[in-house]
Amino acid sequence: MNTSPTRLLIHGASGRMGQALLRLAAAEPERYQVVGAVTRRTPSPRVVDGVPHFAASELAGVPAFDVAIDFSLPEGFDPVLALCVERKAALVSGTTGISSAQQSALAAAATTIPLVWATNFSLGVAVLAELVERAASALPGWDIDIVESHHVHKKDAPSGTALTLGQAAASAGAQVHYASLRAGDIVGEHTVQFAGLGERIELVHRATHRDVFARGALHVARKLLDRPAGDYRVRDLLD
Incomplete structure (x- = not known):
């Protein structure tokens, strides 16, 4: 069991998730040590709260790390994946919008390093996906609808999380319908409704603060240590 701090590289450090x-991580120095933070542009200052900062063009020069946590843009995804493979380090990525070619590169990388790519790192959503799969398997023929609500600035619909929940249901042979709402500053709400004749089940997850996603990514990063190479899901790393 790992007792020393996990050495982290934060890729996409200037974004909301990176911050x-x-x-x-700084609040739990006994568990996490950020050895480098990478931003798109040349950072100023170069060291913030003891953490050295690097531009994306300087990625090859970052210190040794155990896990890279990547919340960047699709154009920044290939270099950090290649770096993890080169250094035999684990990767946790929540970068959205990656291409089918990048998905294929992820699959290839998973033969040599442990990695997680997910649309949502909430531990509660990971449990919800498992419950959805079990319910869909136990209730064949029921109508399944997923209703997701997010803030007004979110452009993709259905959300990536809703699609992931739908895939969990589809793995049990179910067909899923989606509805999307955009209102106010809602962080994220997902309701999965199972409707049969005369009865209905609702499974609901509500996120009230974005920190839940960062906490989940940190949890997953630590759990990936000492794991064999492979493509893991958040729900595989809950314990």
Whole structure:
């Protein structure tokens, strides 16, 4: 069992998730040590709260790390994946919008390093996906609808999380319908409704703060240590 701090590289450090990861990791120095933070542009200052910062063009020069946590953009995804493979380090990525070619590169990398790519790192959503799969398997023929609500600035619909939940149901042979709502500053709400004749089940997850996603990514990063190479799901790393 690992007792020393996990050495982290935060890739996409200037974004909301990157900033949350830096803040939360700093609050638990016995568990996490951020050895480098990578941003798109040349950072100024170069060291913030003891953490060295690097531009994306300087990625090859970052210190040794155990796990890279990547919340960047599709154009920044290939270099950090290649770096993890080169250094035999684990990768945790929540970068959205990656191409089919990048998905294929992930699958190839999983033969040599442990990695997780997910649309949502909430531990509660990971449990919800498992419950959805079990319910869909136990209730063949029931109508399944997923209703997701997010803030007004979210452009993709259905959300990636809704699609992941739908895939969990589909793995049990179910067909899923989606509905999307955009209102106010809602962080994220997902309701999975199972409707039969005369009865209905609703499974609901509500996120009230974005820190839940950063906490989940940190949890997964630590759980990936000492795992064999493979493509893991968040739900595989809950314990």
